Amino acid sequence: MSDHQITHIKTKQSEVYIGNDVFRVLQEFLRIYSSSKLFILVDENTLEHCATELISGVGQLHDAEIIEINSGEENKVLDICYQIWLTLSELKADRNALLINLGGGVICDMGGFVASTYKRGIDFINIPTTLLSQIDASVGGKTGIDFEGLKNMIGVFNEPKGVFIYPPYLKSLDKRQMLSGYAEALKHALIRDRSYWNDLQGDYLSNAANWEQLISRSVNIKNEIVKADPFEKNKRKLLNFGHTIGHAIESYSLDKNELPLLHGEAIAIGMICESYISSRHLGMDETELEEIAQTINSIYKHYPISEGAYHELIALMQHDKKNQNDCINFTLLSAIGQGKIDQEVQTDLIIDALNFYQSLN
Numbered sequence: 001m002s003d004h005q006i007t008h009i010k011t012k013q014s015e016v017y018i019g020n021d022v023f024r025v026l027q028e029f030l031r032i033y034s035s036s037k038l039f040i041l042v043d044e045n046t047l048e049h050c051a052t053e054l055i056s057g058v059g060q061l062h063d064a065e066i067i068e069i070n071s072g073e074e075n076k077v078l079d080i081c082y083q084i085w086l087t088l089s090e091l092k093a094d095r096n097a098l099l100i101n102l103g104g105g106v107i108c109d110m111g112g113f114v115a116s117t118y119k120r121g122i123d124f125i126n127i128p129t130t131l132l133s134q135i136d137a138s139v140g141g142k143t144g145i146d147f148e149g150l151k152n153m154i155g156v157f158n159e160p161k162g163v164f165i166y167p168p169y170l171k172s173l174d175k176r177q178m179l180s181g182y183a184e185a186l187k188h189a190l191i192r193d194r195s196y197w198n199d200l201q202g203d204y205l206s207n208a209a210n211w212e213q214l215i216s217r218s219v220n221i222k223n224e225i226v227k228a229d230p231f232e233k234n235k236r237k238l239l240n241f242g243h244t245i246g247h248a249i250e251s252y253s254l255d256k257n258e259l260p261l262l263h264g265e266a267i268a269i270g271m272i273c274e275s276y277i278s279s280r281h282l283g284m285d286e287t288e289l290e291e292i293a294q295t296i297n298s299i300y301k302h303y304p305i306s307e308g309a310y311h312e313l314i315a316l317m318q319h320d321k322k323n324q325n326d327c328i329n330f331t332l333l334s335a336i337g338q339g340k341i342d343q344e345v346q347t348d349l350i351i352d353a354l355n356f357y358q359s360l361n
Contacts, residue, residue, distance in 0.1 A: 018165040023057035038064040043071035049172035104130035105137040112143030116158040129169040131181025135218035180264030188221040191339030237341040241331040246270025248316035268300040273353035278332040
């Protein structure tokens with residue numbers, strides 16, 4: 001296969017490679033680590049569905065040490081980091097070691113954090129295996145873990161040395177996991193690209209031939225925003241659309257539900273609510289609100305939120321890292337494709353938005 005079948009995107013300090021022939025690029029890349037110890041961080045799913053193909057496709061990984069953790073957001077915590085640090089130490093990982101994060105957002109976020117702090121920082125690369133991690137966690141250098149039930153409270157900004165995206169890994173995902181990632185693609189379109197939004201409203205996801213283009217478009221949108229503002233002082237906050245309410249709902253569901261919402265499912269609810277706030281606060285057109293609400297509501301299963309839970313959700317939003325001066329800070333839309341950051345919103349409008357979401361059922 002020739003090089004033109006690999007999409008190559010340059011980030012601020014890293015490279016993202018996307019394509020069915022990406023393992024060949026990875027093999028080239030790993031030459032600089034020929035005398036380093038290599039470690040692959042996996043969970044039970046990526047060990048079963050992804051590791052064999054990776055190791056058989058990349059000769060240098062035949063002797064790599066595999067570190068396995070349990071999947072799921074509830075494991076993205078300090079105790080598990082401790083276990084990984086301990087394993088690295090016991091296996092005599094030195095400062096030249098390379099950690100390869102093979103998995104979804106949890107593995108990429110936590111593996112990046114573990115690598116960034118072990119011996120004051122060892123190199124790491126990401127091989128994201130879910131749609132969510134391929135279009136979201138793969139770019140931007142955010143690493144971190146959850147703390148005391150709050151999302152991503154502890155972490156550092158540190159880019160991987162490279163990101164290698166192999167679209168066929170998506171074939172191992174169930175529909176629910178694919179839709180969780182799709183929510184982030186919808187977000188990228190809503191904040192930046194009306195024509196991308198139009199494409200995504202069709203039955204875009206079911207055709208594997210679209211996957212590489214979908215990943216590339218989303219990675220490009222995210223990368224362009226992150227390059228302009230790597231540390232989230234300004235423009236990068238655009239990427240928080242849907243996340244102020246969405247993260248609160250995700251944390252609430254993790255705490256309350258036996259089968260909690262996936263990240264993208266919570267963000268989908270957040271996007272409907274924050275689109276409602278956009279129509280009231282920024283005057284986004286009612287027809288666009290209807291279009292967003294109907295599109296998202298037709299893709300994702302309705303999640304009932306009782307009015308009794310509203311005060312708890314508001315309290316979670318008040319913990320959000322992006323808030324200032326006791327107001328709850330949002331990224332909103334003035335129109336589809338046009339995000340606006342730093343919008344301070346009062347709690348009564350947030351409650352109206354939650355009621356609007358409930359009314360869609």
